[in-house]
Amino acid sequence: MDDIVKAALKKWPNVPDCYDWLALDARGDWYMRDDRIQAAGPFPQVKGSRITHDKLKEFIHRNYEHDADGAWFFQNGPQRVYVTLEAAPWVLGVQRVEDGRFVVTAHTGAEVGAVQAVLTDEHGHLYLATDLGLGIVRSPDMGVAADALEAGRWPEVEEVRFEALPARYGYRLHPQATTRVS
Template identity: 65%
Template sequence: MDDIVKAAMLKWPNVPNCYGWLALDARGDWYLRDEPTQAAGPFPQLKGSLIQHDKLKAFIHRNYAADERGAWYFQNGPQRVYLQLELAPLVLGVRRLNLGETGAGAAAGFEVQAHTGQDVGAVQSCWLDEQGRLYLLTEAGLGVVRSMDMDAAADAVASGVWGEPQEVAFADMPARFGFVREPVPAAG
């Protein structure tokens, strides 16, 4: 987390949390969802405005975390901006390493990295939902493999790097892996 964010949290400790204004899609793209967008339809059917500013995306990436409920948020100064997830809290890129190349989190010739640029550590298991989407449980949490990286991921699965994929119903994933797809304010 950025030092400026930590300082703002100390200076203004009681800023209310924000819900519904930020979302993460299956490609790892961030979307702003203003009030008219939220009123017009749910995410991801109506995504909102794609965030394209590189420095803003980098700021979000550095300040992206989960609370004790498994609800993911962006710490924007003193305010937590809870976000909606299309599929999972992390969107994973998979790439084959060249012979002799090493990389962060590399396992048997493959590197896995989160949409935030974060090294996700070791892959603990892999999962397939009923739509055929591939998820990896990593040291950093659960992530869906980006569609553009499925060729490399399929090679890793075929080579047994991550073990045999297990089947899981998409609707069961948040409870099983401890995350919240659509956070709402905590009761009480």
């Protein structure tokens, strides 16, 4: 977490939390969802405005965390902005490097560590359980992920229902105001 954010938390400790205004899709894109967009429908059916400003995305990435209930949020100064997730808390990119290894990184740029499990849901989405946590593999990286599986670099694929993933891996797709445990 940024030092400026820590200082803001100390200065204004009682700022109300924010819900439904920020979302993360399965490609790793962030979306702002104002009142008008929220009224138009739920995420991801109605996404909102994609955040394209690089410095803002970097700020969100540095201050992206979860609470004890598995609700993910962006600490925006003194305000905790809870994130609606389309699929998982992490969106993963997979790349093959020159020495034949496969490198997995999160949408935030964080290294994920070891791949502990590989899962696929009824929609054909691929998930990796890593040292960092559970993430969905970005669709453009599915070919490289398939190569890693065929090369035996990761565990065998396990089939799982999408609805079972949040409870199994301890996260919430759509945090609500009753979620926060201080």
